[in-house]
Amino acid sequence: MNALLQVRDLVVRYGARRAVDGVSFDVAAGETVGLVGPSGCGKSTTAAAVLRLLRPAAGSVRFDGTELTTLGASALRALRPRFQTVFQDPYAALSPRRRVRDQIAEPLRIHGLWSRADGPPRVAELLDRVGLDPALGERLPHELSGGQAQRVGIARALATRPELLVLDEPTSALDPSVRAGILNLLMDLQDTLGVGTLFISHDRAAVRHVCDRVLTMREGRLTA
Incomplete structure (x- = not known):
């Protein structure tokens, strides 16, 4: 398989400390790669560098x-619809004052993909795609359960039809009874949409359940 994402000898420093120290890996189109390790090992910093958030x-x-590391702002903005992220805390990732439908529509509006004719049906389609009743689009985030809020986050990430998803601890803030449903949803999306995925977690069992390959990270480095 051809690599959609190629990371080579990645280094991120915080002062004199190397939070990420020479990390290299690939993610192919349609492949889900897990990145696991304890808190503070550099997983989320790696994700931020991959997404050019730092x-x-x-x-x-x-x-x-x-090459993303040297890409100018306008060229990077043009590429952003093709790679999206889902964050750990679904409520923190959503605006508390905006209805669900508007938050899912936001990336479509930002990237010039919204139209009055096609936009609302697309939002309804996305809610259904992640297993939610489209009527939930009228709600505010505080009216949703944690699992529902994370599904909204996934729907928003899928709005621009990305080729790569970066999932940063997407189930760690959820109750154990809810995690299985989210993991099963992610597997279904992998099968039906063929999106390349980098799945970051400290939960090795969850990663093994979802991923094609698993990489282990400790103290900023990938281990054998």
Whole structure:
């Protein structure tokens, strides 16, 4: 399989400390790769560098052949619809004052993909795709359960039809009874949409359940 995401010798420094120290891996189109390790090992920092939410001190991050670490702001903005993220805390990732439908529509509006004719049906389709009644689009985030809120986050991430998803601890803030449903949803999306996925977690059992390959990280480095 051709690599959709190529990370080579990635280094991120916080002061003199290397939070990420020479990390290299690939994610192929349609593949789900797990990145596991204890808290503070550099998993989420790696994700932030992959998404160009921070600039690494050294190394390369290539998405579909394009080097992201040196990409200018306008070119990066044009690529952003093609790679999206789902965060750990579903409530923190959503605005408490905006209805669900508007939050799912937001990436479509930002990237010029919204139209009056196609936008509302697309939002309803996304809610249904993640197992939610489209009528929930009228609600505010505090009216949702944790599992429902995370499904909204996943729907929003899928709005632009990305080729790569970065999932940063997407089940760790949820009750154990809810996690299985989210994991099963992620597996279904992998099968039906063929999105390349980087799944970051400290829960090795969850990662093994979902992922094609699992990488282990400790103290900023990948271990054998």
